[in-house]
Amino acid sequence: MSEHELRVSKIRDGTVIDHVEGGQALNVLAILGIDGSEGFGVSVGMNVPSDRLGRKDIVKVEERELSQSEVDVLSLIAPEATINIVRDFEVVEKNRVTRPDSVTGVLSCPNRNCITNADEPVDTRFDVVADGVRCDYCSTILRADIADHIDV
Amino acid sequence: MRQDHLITATQLSRDDIEAVLDRAREVADDPAAYADRHAGRVLALCFFEPSTRTRMSFDSAAKRLGIDTIDMGDVGSSSVSKGESLSDTVRVIEGYADALVLRHPSEGAATLAAEHVSVPVVNAGDGAGQHPSQTLLDLHTIRENHGLDDLTVGIMGDLKYGRTVHSLAAALTEFDANQHFISPESLRLPRSVRFDLHETGAQVREHTDLEDVIDELDVLYVTRIQKERFPDENEYHRVAGEYQIDAETLDDAADDLTVMHPLPRVDEIAPDVDETDHATYFEQAHNGVPVRMALLDTLLENAEAAEGMEVDR
Numbered sequence: 278m279s280e281h282e283l284r285v286s287k288i289r290d291g292t293v294i295d296h297v298e299g300g301q302a303l304n305v306l307a308i309l310g311i312d313g314s315e316g317f318g319v320s321v322g323m324n325v326p327s328d329r330l331g332r333k334d335i336v337k338v339e340e341r342e343l344s345q346s347e348v349d350v351l352s353l354i355a356p357e358a359t360i361n362i363v364r365d366f367e368v369v370e371k372n373r374v375t376r377p378d379s380v381t382g383v384l385s386c387p388n389r390n391c392i393t394n395a396d397e398p399v400d401t402r403f404d405v406v407a408d409g410v411r412c413d414y415c416s417t418i419l420r421a422d423i424a425d426h427i428d429v
Numbered sequence: 430m431r432q433d434h435l436i437t438a439t440q441l442s443r444d445d446i447e448a449v450l451d452r453a454r455e456v457a458d459d460p461a462a463y464a465d466r467h468a469g470r471v472l473a474l475c476f477f478e479p480s481t482r483t484r485m486s487f488d489s490a491a492k493r494l495g496i497d498t499i500d501m502g503d504v505g506s507s508s509v510s511k512g513e514s515l516s517d518t519v520r521v522i523e524g525y526a527d528a529l530v531l532r533h534p535s536e537g538a539a540t541l542a543a544e545h546v547s548v549p550v551v552n553a554g555d556g557a558g559q560h561p562s563q564t565l566l567d568l569h570t571i572r573e574n575h576g577l578d579d580l581t582v583g584i585m586g587d588l589k590y591g592r593t594v595h596s597l598a599a600a601l602t603e604f605d606a607n608q609h610f611i612s613p614e615s616l617r618l619p620r621s622v623r624f625d626l627h628e629t630g631a632q633v634r635e636h637t638d639l640e641d642v643i644d645e646l647d648v649l650y651v652t653r654i655q656k657e658r659f660p661d662e663n664e665y666h667r668v669a670g671e672y673q674i675d676a677e678t679l680d681d682a683a684d685d686l687t688v689m690h691p692l693p694r695v696d697e698i699a700p701d702v703d704e705t706d707h708a709t710y711f712e713q714a715h716n717g718v719p720v721r722m723a724l725l726d727t728l729l730e731n732a733e734a735a736e737g738m739e740v741d742r
Contacts, residue, residue: 390556392537397514399541406624414537415558416621 302334349377438596452723465495473526486717586652675699
């Protein structure tokens with residue numbers, strides 16, 4: 278994208294999450310627990326033209342770097358995402374997300390009859406399988422609708 | 430079997446299963462040799478859902494091993510009715526008993542319970558999840574009638590909510606059985622069970638009509654279309670009745686076809702089948718005692734061995 282097409286400004290320090298599937302940017306912010314009340318700058322581009330994805334979303338968060346568990350969950354809804362760490366306007370680190378073996382405490386089980394939905398003091402735990410995640414307690418498999426069950 | 434708990438049939442290898450079934454055969458042949466084997470031990474029966482066969486056969490199995498049992502009683506008369514969590518309930522009961530047998534209406538309840546206690550937990554049914562001790566007695570029954578090699582098994586009825594089905598299907602993959610699943614479209618196996626069968630490379634076919642496969646089967650495992658699992662009573666009435674068998678249905682079956690059912694039956698198997706050589710469901714129910722004796726014996730032995738190891742350290 279050339280300079281005159283830029284829709285949001287460059288950031289000085291923080292994280293740029295690029296190549297997010299179109300329409301998932303707000304879920305990315307939900308995973309990161311960002312709702313704007315934290316006070317740091319957040320820029321969101323949605324359905325931006327992309328050579329690789331056709332349309333993509335992009336999220337820029339100033340003064341914030343991501344933890345591994347945040348990246349793990351991000352990988353479930355944005356498997357093509359790249360994470361760029363920016364310091365003093367320069368990209369100092371660029372990583373593709375990798376899928377973790379399991380995710381704990383961030384998704385709710387869609388099976389209403391699962392024991393994790395029964396007011397027990399328990400964190401949900403999902404194994405990451407071929408094209409989705411699977412509840413460790415009731416074995417329910419969650420595929421395309423993972424983003425609907427983010428519980429953070 | 431070097432397991433601490435029995436939560437799901439998917440945790441069991443062929444060797445695990447055969448070890449329990451070998452022991453069940455020894456128990457059945459010489460029950461006196463097992464009497465008082467675990468005298469002084471206490472088994473807690475924690476049934477958050479109604480049960481007759483499973484509760485009584487565990488009770489009987491325990492007593493035949495010299496184990497005392499304590500029973501939580503009906504949920505309505507226990508602290509559960511005051512809103513206590515399952516996690517707290519099992520942590521308390523752990524202090525009263527050397528092992529827990531748990532039945533609960535929520536899927537995953539036994540997994541959760543096992544995370545909170547250090548005594549063996551046996552899953553005696555978790556919602557529409559698993560019922561692995563039933564599977565062990567099912568396999569024992571099949572083994573005594575046919576052996577466990579080169580089997581073709583038909584499983585019919587409520588495959589979606591039937592926890593005995595989910596456990597049996599998983600265990601049969603350890604024996605490379607050909608599995609035929611016969612059900613209405615709305616009660617097909619759930620995605621998670623089909624996923625596991627696919628992962629193991631199991632030989633599986635699905636049908637809506639028993640006639641398609643009846644002549645190929647060594648075992649026909651019939652399950653009740655469970656009214657209480659249906660959110661909609663109209664749907665229950667629509668599909669129930671389509672999957673019932675009688676003596677005439679079995680005219681095309683092999684002479685040595687074994688007909689099984691986890692019981693209770695309602696209308697799925699007509700009484701005239703009881704008079705045929707195919708009927709094996711009462712034998713199957715009776716096998717609950719020696720198989721659960723073998724299971725409890727194994728789990729308590731494993732727990733004692735683990736305690737010994739801790740002392741040695």
